[in-house]
Amino acid sequence: MTEAPRRRSxxxxxxxxxxxxxxxxxxxxEQLSIEAVAARAGVGKQTIYRWWPNRAVLVADALLExxxxxxxxPADTGDVFADLGRWAGHLAASLGSPRGAATLRMLTAAxxxxxxxxxxxxxxxxxxxxxxxxxxxxxxxxxxxxxxxRRNAVDAIIGFMVFRVLAHQQxxxxxxxxxxxxxxxxLQAG
Amino acid sequence: MTEAPRRRSxxxxxxxxxxxxxxxxxxxxEQLSIEAVAARAGVGKQTIYRWWPNRAVLVADALLExxxxxxxxPADTGDVFADLGRWAGHLAASLGSPRGAATLRMLTAAxxxxxxxxxxxxxxxxxxxxxxxxxxxxxxxxxxxxxxxRRNAVDAIIGFMVFRVLAHQQxxxxxxxxxxxxxxxxLQAG
Amino acid sequence: MTEAPRRRSxxxxxxxxxxxxxxxxxxxxEQLSIEAVAARAGVGKQTIYRWWPNRAVLVADALLExxxxxxxxPADTGDVFADLGRWAGHLAASLGSPRGAATLRMLTAAxxxxxxxxxxxxxxxxxxxxxxxxxxxxxxxxxxxxxxxRRNAVDAIIGFMVFRVLAHQQxxxxxxxxxxxxxxxxLQAG
Amino acid sequence: MTEAPRRRSxxxxxxxxxxxxxxxxxxxxEQLSIEAVAARAGVGKQTIYRWWPNRAVLVADALLExxxxxxxxPADTGDVFADLGRWAGHLAASLGSPRGAATLRMLTAAxxxxxxxxxxxxxxxxxxxxxxxxxxxxxxxxxxxxxxxRRNAVDAIIGFMVFRVLAHQQxxxxxxxxxxxxxxxxLQAG
DNA sequence: GGCTAAGCGAGACGGTACGTCCTGTCTTTAC
DNA sequence: GTAAAGACAGGACGTACCGTCTCGCTTAGCC
Numbered sequence: 001m002t003e004a005p006r007r008r009s010x011x012x013x014x015x016x017x018x019x020x021x022x023x024x025x026x027x028x029x030e031q032l033s034i035e036a037v038a039a040r041a042g043v044g045k046q047t048i049y050r051w052w053p054n055r056a057v058l059v060a061d062a063l064l065e066x067x068x069x070x071x072x073x074p075a076d077t078g079d080v081f082a083d084l085g086r087w088a089g090h091l092a093a094s095l096g097s098p099r100g101a102a103t104l105r106m107l108t109a110a111x112x113x114x115x116x117x118x119x120x121x122x123x124x125x126x127x128x129x130x131x132x133x134x135x136x137x138x139x140x141x142x143x144x145x146x147x148x149x150r151r152n153a154v155d156a157i158i159g160f161m162v163f164r165v166l167a168h169q170q171x172x173x174x175x176x177x178x179x180x181x182x183x184x185x186x187l188q189a190g
Numbered sequence: 191m192t193e194a195p196r197r198r199s200x201x202x203x204x205x206x207x208x209x210x211x212x213x214x215x216x217x218x219x220e221q222l223s224i225e226a227v228a229a230r231a232g233v234g235k236q237t238i239y240r241w242w243p244n245r246a247v248l249v250a251d252a253l254l255e256x257x258x259x260x261x262x263x264p265a266d267t268g269d270v271f272a273d274l275g276r277w278a279g280h281l282a283a284s285l286g287s288p289r290g291a292a293t294l295r296m297l298t299a300a301x302x303x304x305x306x307x308x309x310x311x312x313x314x315x316x317x318x319x320x321x322x323x324x325x326x327x328x329x330x331x332x333x334x335x336x337x338x339x340r341r342n343a344v345d346a347i348i349g350f351m352v353f354r355v356l357a358h359q360q361x362x363x364x365x366x367x368x369x370x371x372x373x374x375x376x377l378q379a380g
Numbered sequence: 381m382t383e384a385p386r387r388r389s390x391x392x393x394x395x396x397x398x399x400x401x402x403x404x405x406x407x408x409x410e411q412l413s414i415e416a417v418a419a420r421a422g423v424g425k426q427t428i429y430r431w432w433p434n435r436a437v438l439v440a441d442a443l444l445e446x447x448x449x450x451x452x453x454p455a456d457t458g459d460v461f462a463d464l465g466r467w468a469g470h471l472a473a474s475l476g477s478p479r480g481a482a483t484l485r486m487l488t489a490a491x492x493x494x495x496x497x498x499x500x501x502x503x504x505x506x507x508x509x510x511x512x513x514x515x516x517x518x519x520x521x522x523x524x525x526x527x528x529x530r531r532n533a534v535d536a537i538i539g540f541m542v543f544r545v546l547a548h549q550q551x552x553x554x555x556x557x558x559x560x561x562x563x564x565x566x567l568q569a570g
Numbered sequence: 571m572t573e574a575p576r577r578r579s580x581x582x583x584x585x586x587x588x589x590x591x592x593x594x595x596x597x598x599x600e601q602l603s604i605e606a607v608a609a610r611a612g613v614g615k616q617t618i619y620r621w622w623p624n625r626a627v628l629v630a631d632a633l634l635e636x637x638x639x640x641x642x643x644p645a646d647t648g649d650v651f652a653d654l655g656r657w658a659g660h661l662a663a664s665l666g667s668p669r670g671a672a673t674l675r676m677l678t679a680a681x682x683x684x685x686x687x688x689x690x691x692x693x694x695x696x697x698x699x700x701x702x703x704x705x706x707x708x709x710x711x712x713x714x715x716x717x718x719x720r721r722n723a724v725d726a727i728i729g730f731m732v733f734r735v736l737a738h739q740q741x742x743x744x745x746x747x748x749x750x751x752x753x754x755x756x757l758q759a760g
Numbered sequence: 761g762g763c764t765a766a767g768c769g770a771g772a773c774g775g776t777a778c779g780t781c782c783t784g785t786c787t788t789t790a791c
Numbered sequence: 792g793t794a795a796a797g798a799c800a801g802g803a804c805g806t807a808c809c810g811t812c813t814c815g816c817t818t819a820g821c822c
Contacts, residue, residue: 007772007814030303033803044774049805105302108356112299113220118358126357152369155359156350160342163349166298167316168308179342186376199794223782234795239784387767387819410683413808424769429810488736489682492675493600498738506737532730532749539733540726546678547696548688549725559722566756577788577798603777614800619779763822773812781804789796 008051015041016048020062025099029059029106056114063103063110064124069094073132080140081184084133084157085177091129092161092176101165108166130154137187145187153187198241205231206238210252215289219249219296246304253293253300254314259284263322270330271374274323274347275367281319282351282366291355298356320344327377335377343377388431395421396428400442405479409439409486436494443483443490444504449474453512460520461564464513464537465557471509472541472556481545488546510534517567525567533567578621585611586618590632595669599629599676626684633673633680634694639664643702650710651754654703654727655747661699662731662746671735678736700724707757715757723757 019041023032034055038045052058063069071090074083094100107125111118133154137143145153157180164171209231213222224245228235242248253259261280264273284290297315301308323344327333335343347370354361399421403412414435418425432438443449451470454463474480487505491498513534517523525533537560544551589611593602604625608615622628633639641660644653664670677695681688703724707713715723727750734741 009773012773028303034805035803038774042774044772044776045805046775046807047773050772109299109302111356112295113218122357126353148365149368149372152350152365152372155353156346156369156373159349159351159353160346161349162356163316163345163352166301166352167312169345175338175342178339179346182339182342182376182380183346183373184376185379186372186374189375189379190372202794224784225782228795232795234797235784236786236796237794240794245783387765389767392768408683414810415808418769422769424767424771425810426770426812427768430767485682489679491736492679493598502737506733528745529748529752532745532752535733535739536726536730536749536753539729539731540722541729542733542736543696543725543729546681546732547692555718555722558719559726562719562722562756562760563726563753564756565759566752566754569755569759570752577796579799582799604779605777608800612800614798614802615779616781616801617799620798761822764818764820766817766819768815768817770814770816771812772814774810776807776809778807779804781802783801783803784799786799787797789794791792791794 009047012041012043012047013051016043016058017062017065019043020058021066024059024062024106025102029109032059034058053116054114056110056117057120059110060107060117060120060124063107064120069100069103069125070129070132074136076136076139080136080143081181083136084184085181087133087136088157088161088180089173089177091158092171093173095161095165096171096173096176101171104162104165108162126158129158133157143184143187145190149187149190153183156183199237202231202233202237203241206233206248207252207255209233210248211256214249214252214296215292219299222249224248243306244304246300246307247310249300250297250307250310250314253297254311259290259293259315260319260322264326266326266329270326270333271371273326274374275371277323277326278347278351278370279363279367281348282361283363285351285355286361286363286366291361294352294355298352316348319348323347333374333377335380339377339380343373346373389427392421392423392427393431396423396438397442397445399423400438401446404439404442404486405482409489412439414438433496434494436490436497437500439490440487440497440500440504443487444500449480449483449505450509450512454516456516456519460516460523461561463516464564465561467513467516468537468541468560469553469557471538472551473553475541475545476551476553476556481551484542484545506538509538513537523564523567525570529567529570533563536563579617582611582613582617583621586613586628587632587635589613590628591636594629594632594676595672599679602629604628623686624684626680626687627690629680630677630687630690630694633677634691639670639673639695640699640702644706646706646709650706650713651751653706654754655751657703657706658727658731658750659743659747661728662741663743665731665735666741666743666746671741674732674735678732696728699728703727713754713757715760719757719760723753726753 016037019037020032023036023040032055034045034048037043037058038048048058052061071087071094074087077083095104107121111121130151134150137145137150137154138147157176160179161171161176163169206227209227210222213226213230222245224235224238227233227248228238238248242251261277261284264277267273285294297311301311320341324340327335327340327344328337347366350369351361351366353359396417399417400412403416403420412435414425414428417423417438418428428438432441451467451474454467457463475484487501491501510531514530517525517530517534518527537556540559541551541556543549586607589607590602593606593610602625604615604618607613607628608618618628622631641657641664644657647653665674677691681691700721704720707715707720707724708717727746730749731741731746733739
């Protein structure tokens, strides 16, 4: 089968994403111009526009390329409180770091004006988080909650951290762990 | 209270904020230009620059001017579960409406790149919400939690809603009410 | 005989020159892009760049390919006034037609910035005209002018027509004929 | 109702025309970019686009601003041969100089693609030349030619020089003078 | 009759310039 | 005496082409 020969340059792709990441963390989202990315990447502007439809998508691609934002899936030691508590702690450590917080804020802003970016952000970041936590929760036989209740609990845990970061408020590993356990206790008590 | 500028034209001020709100909801944050605001408000650009330092602050001012985003403070009927459940439901109704969601998203984006706007957003929006819920919680003698635990619970409730809105996911009055009650149960069980 | 390029595609060569001519007369010299020529000719850009060094040369080639710009050499009936008058009339008819005028203007513009094109234009267009007229003039025993005087007369006749065309002014067969005869009378009277 | 205040900056206007002239004579018409003009003039691009609709008009404006291309009107000493011969000599000296020739070639090219520029070029350059010569000719009682014949003669004289310049051929003051006298003799002999 | 290298179509690449839009400042005019 | 109108220097936008560079495919021309 003759696939249409697209021959995209991998060198250019990587240089563009790297340059975007660097400029983003150096000067912020608002200051990021396509021209500056092209110049730093040693690439023509058209090469960027050929493969990314707009700034928001490029930003999301660049930030999500480095997939260190989310933690690994929670373990299943049999103790769902411990497992999700630890998982929340890891997530808080990641999102609470200066770089993680900056990344989250920029992703949020980039998603505001572009539906496609929003979808992508959810698919690559918040979606997996929800699924990870949800799966662990569903596997806990001692927490007989409905699917809707589990989703609520997961979103409260994640939302707590996202809100703290967006509001420039303190987010510690310990705080997140305690928060998660407390929410699970609420689920158990329901 | 700072002294009001002596000769500032109230007519111009209102026209500018109105025009900003209209354009914001018509075309989105990214498309908003000072020139368009000036044109629609029938005002010189300089008049905008004279009173607002940048676009983000103007946007925050315009969106927060209409203070229907947050609900009234929770009542104190003696039943903290009912009171905060109802309060969360009101908040969800506000944030979950198309206009409320759009406002929240634009405020979040505007706050990303501007420290001053971020501060202002917290002072006028998230701060009061936190204080309202916290105060009601502190008054509940049957929920003997620490201050940190109360703050966590409040932020989980608010964060849940903010996250749902930013992720373009469903946020219902009923879901928020249930969520709030569940979090409080967790607090109680702690 | 110069060595012909061994495997040059005649099909492509003709398609390119045809496409160039069509685009030139449809949209003008300024609008002509190599990419458009390649697209219309159904040819890769490289095929154009392989055989023509730049746009000006391609334009000259395409316009001069159709060698209907200049008339046949003047006859020699013994009456130099009649012969060159008729010749000038033919030339005026050719240059004065909408297509001929457009061609002359575009050739002139193309030659402005490129020395090679200018040389080529003279070699293929103005040079032969000068030679034709000069030869007929030199053969006229009743016009005993110097070579320099003959060249001046010829250039006045040709220049008259070129100037009229470039200045978007009327150029008729009859006017050109009369003009030529008048110039020759001046030569005779000298 | 407020009258539209236009307040064009003379400083910018002059800087732009100067920069255009310098770049034109330094690098040629084809190489002239609006960006380079703006940069050299210390002006924003928009300031150029605000007042000139396209490159051709700007070029014509800049080149014609310096009105040293054409000579003064021919004197009337009573001897039309001497007067127009001298006038043609002056014109040849002007057009035959390297700078004059370059100017004429660039003006011609600029006028090719833009009707407005062509009109303007005629109005400021070739038109006045035609009128000057025509007026002197009409005043010569010993040359009883028709208006059409006079126009033909004038255009032959001017066309001769324009053609020589565009064809990169020699144009001397003496040659032009002789040519003009010869054409006038033809008129006289008609 | 098969091999092989040039020419070919296609189109991505690093770039330059386009013409437009907007920024934030400054000046002029009118109420 | 403030504010509208809007020109200004500047910078980024997203587009159009430039001329160069592969990529496979086709085809001519010599073994």
